[in-house]
Amino acid sequence: LLFGLILADVLTDRALSRLPVDKALHIEVTGYQWWWQARYLSDDGAPAFTLANELHVPVGRPVVVALKAADVIHTFWVPNLHGKKDMIPGRDATIEFRADRPGVYRGQCAEFCGYEHALMAFLVTADPPAQYEAWAARQRLPAVTTLDTVAARGREVFLTQDCARCHSVRGTPAQGSIGPDLTHVASRQFLAAGTLANNRGNLAGWIVDPRTLKPGTAMPPTRLPPEDLQALLTWMETLK
Ligand code: HEC
Ligand SMILES: [Cu+2]
Structure with a gap:
């Protein structure tokens, strides 16, 4: 049984490390006590828009997340998409994943980072590509100015x-x-x-x-x- 599990583990690891990341979507995620800042980059690497706690990604396209920490060590973890990866202040790391099915995936900080560590969750919504583009176009816009x-x-x-x-x-x-x-x-x-x-x-x-x-x-x-x-x-x- 153990041998079977080891084999499955090695095969999964190899598949993950071979994930092609050309044409990937790039996002920079920074862990703060106790929330997540996400900066989306456009295809030419320039910052496109910034938001917090709720990422959207296109189904089927690889995503490269650059991980940073602003204060203490946090860990970026979406159990149904990839393994854990530490966010260490002053050290840059990246994690790559691809969502193959649409859905909402819950993430959680997986490193004790202070009082509210348990209240440091986030969501990754995987949308079909057209729906993702529509979302991104809305996020790029500034706040509405015609107000009652x-x-x-x-x-x-x-x-x-x-x-x-x-x-x-x-x-x-x-x-x-x-x-x-x-x-x-x-x-x-x-x-x-x-x-x-x-x-x-x-x-x-x-x-x-x-x-x-x-x-x-x-x-x-x-x-x-x-x-x-x-x-x-x-x-x-x-x-x-
Ligand atoms: C000293 C800095 C500071 C001030 C002043 C401040 N906030 Fe905040 N605010 C924060 C931080 C930090 C968070 C993140 C808290 C967390 O999730 O742990 C936050 C979170 C929020 C959120 C939740 C955002 C999200 O995406 O989850 C809202 C809404 C908000 N603030 C509105 C306001 C409003 C309105 C005011 C003024 C009345 C205000 N804040 C004043 C620091 C501040
Ligand atoms: Cu944390």
Whole structure:
């Protein structure tokens, strides 16, 4: 039985190491306490767009992920797509994989990296190529600027509170880089690296009191008058 398993292991390893990576999609993923930043590169190697926690990849095309860590050691692991690979600060590593079937694959940080290590999940959605291209085209766009009065007020709240110091929203003056890029945050299924389903109520709870939901997070609580909070939520819902 063991011999059979060894044989299967060697064959799988060989198949994995022979994965052709020409015409691969290149993504740079950086582990932060406790979330993932992903920078997609266009085919000429220039940065295309940045997002957090939810990667999309085209089915059948190899993906090369450059792994980095911003603070402590994390481990990039999507059990149904590839093995574990450490993300070590100051050291560059890559991992290659190909999704052969469409679907949503859950990933998890696999190295204890502090309090909220267990709340450092991510999703890899494998889409048929045309659907992937449509997604990527939307992610490349800046935030919409035609807003009704409530959403416009919400945008002002975002820009005048501390949010912009840590977050970027392309198409606005917000260019912080301490937290996730929020340009298309409303297109994500979860908030805060798989911690909360992405809906208006959870978003409100997260903004008002992130440290109860994820103790130790770098994001501070923000107390806002109810009308300002509602306007902010309305604007954030436009960030599709
Ligand atoms: C000191 C920096 C800082 C400030 C100020 C800040 N945030 Fe954050 N924010 C973060 C960090 C770091 C995370 C990632 C937390 C995690 O997942 O562990 C985050 C996560 C988020 C998320 C979840 C994003 C995702 O893709 O999961 C939203 C939404 C958000 N912040 C909105 C806001 C808003 C709105 C404000 C202003 C009222 C704000 N933040 C102020 C640092 C900050
Ligand atoms: Cu981690």
